[in-house]
Amino acid sequence: MEKEQLEFHLNMNRRRFLTTAGLGVGSVALGSLLAPGLFKGESAEEAMLQKLPQFAPRAKRIIYLFQNGAPSQLELFDYKPVLRERFGEDLPASVRMGQRLTGMTATQTKFPLAGSYFNFSQYGQSRAWISELLPHTAGVVDDICIIKSMFTEAINHDPALTFFQTGAQVGNRPSMGAWLSYGLGSENQNLPAFCVLLSKGKGNGQGVYSKLWTNGFLDSVHQGVRFSSGDNPVLYLNNQEAITGMDRRTMLDNLASLNQQNYDKFGDPEINAKVQQYEMAYRMQTAVPEVTDLSKEPESIIKMYGADCLTPGTYAANCLLARKLSEAGVRFVQLYHQGWDGHGNLPGEIRGQCLDTDQASAALITDLKQRGLLDETLVIWGGEFGRTNYCQGTLTKENYGRDHHPRCFTVWMAGGGVKPGVYGETDEFGYNIVSNPVHVHDFHATILHLMGFNHEELTFKHLGRRYRLTDVAGNVVKDLIKT
Numbered sequence: 001m002e003k004e005q006l007e008f009h010l011n012m013n014r015r016r017f018l019t020t021a022g023l024g025v026g027s028v029a030l031g032s033l034l035a036p037g038l039f040k041g042e043s044a045e046e047a048m049l050q051k052l053p054q055f056a057p058r059a060k061r062i063i064y065l066f067q068n069g070a071p072s073q074l075e076l077f078d079y080k081p082v083l084r085e086r087f088g089e090d091l092p093a094s095v096r097m098g099q100r101l102t103g104m105t106a107t108q109t110k111f112p113l114a115g116s117y118f119n120f121s122q123y124g125q126s127r128a129w130i131s132e133l134l135p136h137t138a139g140v141v142d143d144i145c146i147i148k149s150m151f152t153e154a155i156n157h158d159p160a161l162t163f164f165q166t167g168a169q170v171g172n173r174p175s176m177g178a179w180l181s182y183g184l185g186s187e188n189q190n191l192p193a194f195c196v197l198l199s200k201g202k203g204n205g206q207g208v209y210s211k212l213w214t215n216g217f218l219d220s221v222h223q224g225v226r227f228s229s230g231d232n233p234v235l236y237l238n239n240q241e242a243i244t245g246m247d248r249r250t251m252l253d254n255l256a257s258l259n260q261q262n263y264d265k266f267g268d269p270e271i272n273a274k275v276q277q278y279e280m281a282y283r284m285q286t287a288v289p290e291v292t293d294l295s296k297e298p299e300s301i302i303k304m305y306g307a308d309c310l311t312p313g314t315y316a317a318n319c320l321l322a323r324k325l326s327e328a329g330v331r332f333v334q335l336y337h338q339g340w341d342g343h344g345n346l347p348g349e350i351r352g353q354c355l356d357t358d359q360a361s362a363a364l365i366t367d368l369k370q371r372g373l374l375d376e377t378l379v380i381w382g383g384e385f386g387r388t389n390y391c392q393g394t395l396t397k398e399n400y401g402r403d404h405h406p407r408c409f410t411v412w413m414a415g416g417g418v419k420p421g422v423y424g425e426t427d428e429f430g431y432n433i434v435s436n437p438v439h440v441h442d443f444h445a446t447i448l449h450l451m452g453f454n455h456e457e458l459t460f461k462h463l464g465r466r467y468r469l470t471d472v473a474g475n476v477v478k479d480l481i482k483t
Contacts, residue, residue: 053184053452058417058481059378060187062180062447063322063333065361066380067353068161069206069340072387072402073410073430075116075350078148079129080430083389084115087397091390095431102155104343104392105403111390113429114400117347126421133354136362143365143374144381144414145480149424149433152385152406152440157206157341160384160406163440165212167469174216174460176444177332179469180451181222183458187329191291192225194332195325197318201339201356203349208336217462219269224334227292227321229313291328294320304363308356316360323367326377340383343392344401365414374415378450382411389430408433411443417450419482441474449476 074080091111105111120129124141137144154160159169166173174182177194186193196213213224263271294310294317301320302309309316315337322333337357342349361381368374386409387402394400408426424436445455448469455474459466 054454054457055452057452058376058450059415060376060451061326061329061331061333062177062378062380062416062451063326063364064176064335064380065319065322065357065364065382066164066334066336067340067357067383068208068336068338069157069204069342070160070383070385070387070404070409071340071353072342072346072350073148073408074387074389074402075118075346076131076134076354077129077146077410077412078408078426078430079120079131080115080389080426080428082428083113083430086113087115088112088395091429091431095427095429097432099407100155102404105388108392111388112395113389114391114395114402115397117398117400124420128422133351134358136359140362140365140414142420143369144412145418145420146410146412146422147424147438147443147480148408148410148422148426149435149437150382150386150409150411150440150443151433151437154385155404155406157384157404160404161206161208161212164384166214166216167441167444167471171211172214172216173467174218174222174469175213175224175334176447176469177213177224177334178215178218178222179448179458180332182218182460183453184331184451186331191288191325191328191330193330194222194224195330195334196224196226197321197333197335198226199313199315199318199335199337199356201315201337202352203339204341204343205338206341208338212336213334217467218460224332229317291324292321294324301367304366306359306363309360315356316363319360319364320367323364323373326368327371327373342387342402345399346387346401347399368415376416378416378418378447379414380411380447381413383409385409405431407431413480417482419480423477423480436477436479438477439473441470442477444470445474446477446480450481 074083089112091113096111101108116131119132121132121138122128123130123138126141126146128141128146130138130141152160152163154163154169162171163169165175167176175194177196181193184193194213198208210226213226215221215223259271262268297309297320305316305320308314309320311317315335318335318337322335325333337353339349339353339356365374365379368377368379385404385406388405390402392401392403408431414420424438425434426432427434448455448458455468455470455476459468461467
């Protein structure tokens, strides 16, 4: 202690003290006006960013319905009658052009074209082709923008999924929800800015893992909070038996005091981030049970989402919970629904997946719209890549599988300033994009733009480099945005 006091006196003289104090008072006054969170344990850079979008946003919050495992665009949205007409013929080499294959089909010498088992019809003002598997989505087609020309470089699930969530195919990068938490903070101080919900279908599943909702190198307060389907939606949130609310409050106050001493000594911002998390958990003890209680929803809403919405952990229940969380001010709600990995028995598996998801996805759009929330809520539906137009393994008209296909696939968006309709097109074989390609980085840049950010300016300095969600690429697709 004596050494530290000596160093302080050696480094402080009268002139330095007056100069520093004068600047400090002005900085305190300005900081308290521009960034109220500046003195709540946040870093200066972070506090100045929070609640300050760079321009008027079209959307205030996001609900991302991620279909984990890659749903087949050829069974759902990308109608290709040529594949039926030429069923079983080998994919022309002029179409494939020697493009990369996965290890699961790299040894195949033939690539037999597989037309969809399911029928398509046109719907809405855009006359969009929608599969018979999605009758409820067809009913809201005039509210959604179907992007048929998405593409990515990643050809396997883990890197492709990580790429969509974090903008990089490797780990330890902040996820999209973490970036928005960092940039905007929360609209509700009693709930996290970023929540995660998981469900599992009956099809072939791909795992999900916490790196998909990680904060990466951002403060840990921005990590997604996973909600479970059990009696305790957020683990370790409730007080243990014989611990009262007053006990918890006293414990947190004492812990904050100890952490403040550590922060004063070491200056590690992660210490204050932990304090913020403890305080958030304390406030969530009241807020979470209220927002996760679906029993008070009217019968009309239950009927709209389907009876499954009363079963915790189902896709329908998570869609309804996502609406409630979003309505309560959560910035980013991320749903993962597993079971779309259709390497074999694709017609049977995708039928079950659509029964799980179609009604609830459409109900979410209708529910938000009738509450006046759709215009300010961006809803996203899609997976990590698409499916090949040729069969993996044995081919019959009733049973076939499709391999991974990153060259073109379909996602849709709704609300939040997005222009409804159909965007982009693939060739007659559904193998290559022929108009308006949209890369993952372009997709991220457009989402950030809708949320009020220039994607090149929402950055964080880490290890000497300024990182961003779109890495060093990406262009806003202005044709997707309402004028």
